Amino acid sequence: MATRQTRGRPARPYGSTLIEQITVVAILGVLAAIAMPSLARLHRRSRVQTAQMDFIAALQHARGIAIISGKPTLFCPSRDGARCSGGTRWESGWLIGHDQDRDGQPDKTPLRTQIGYTGMTILGDRGRPFVRFRNDGTAGGTTNTLRFCGRGQADSVLTVVVSNAGRVRGAPAGAMETASCATAH
Numbered sequence: 001m002a003t004r005q006t007r008g009r010p011a012r013p014y015g016s017t018l019i020e021q022i023t024v025v026a027i028l029g030v031l032a033a034i035a036m037p038s039l040a041r042l043h044r045r046s047r048v049q050t051a052q053m054d055f056i057a058a059l060q061h062a063r064g065i066a067i068i069s070g071k072p073t074l075f076c077p078s079r080d081g082a083r084c085s086g087g088t089r090w091e092s093g094w095l096i097g098h099d100q101d102r103d104g105q106p107d108k109t110p111l112r113t114q115i116g117y118t119g120m121t122i123l124g125d126r127g128r129p130f131v132r133f134r135n136d137g138t139a140g141g142t143t144n145t146l147r148f149c150g151r152g153q154a155d156s157v158l159t160v161v162v163s164n165a166g167r168v169r170g171a172p173a174g175a176m177e178t179a180s181c182a183t184a185h
Helices: 018-069 175-184
Strands: 002-006 009-014 073-077 093-098 112-115 120-123 131-133 144-150 153-162 168-172
Touching (some): 018 093, 018 112, 018 120, 018 153, 144 175
Antiparallel strands (some): 073 093, 073 131, 093 112, 120 144
16 A cells, blocks of 8 residues: 655555455445346346337338228238248247238238347237238227237236227236236247
8 A cells, every 4th residue: 555645744545455446346246246137137128128119110110001002011920031920929020011912921022021039929819810901001800919028027028909990009918918928938
């Protein structure tokens, strides 16, 4: 430890000792270890929210395309980015395309695609393997609810709901949606 001489006063130590520095590093290590699980949970929750917002934006985009083009527009899960997979699992990715022949597949090259989301499960309703917007913006049939589940995180389940009128909204998951996510992994 160094000392500093001042006029007429005894020398005062300044700086810190190695023991003090080790103590500070140990305290920071303990605080970081305490914070890590919360940060990991926050990160998983953020990824689920990001996927939810991506889907809301894509669904609104698909609805807008249907209205502007006057053609039925499909939003469906896709594993390859070219064709609809026909299932109700969306975490591998999705696509948007026109579907004038109403066969549940894009007529030509998809208008927009998105690759998958790792570390989560995204479930659609049974019997609803896609959302088709009509030229007036409606999405006939029954209300479709997509569930976004952080794997192993019951507290990070969110939904996107598409109504018959074509309205798209995000919502927190209820008990039923949370339960369906817990059994889907």
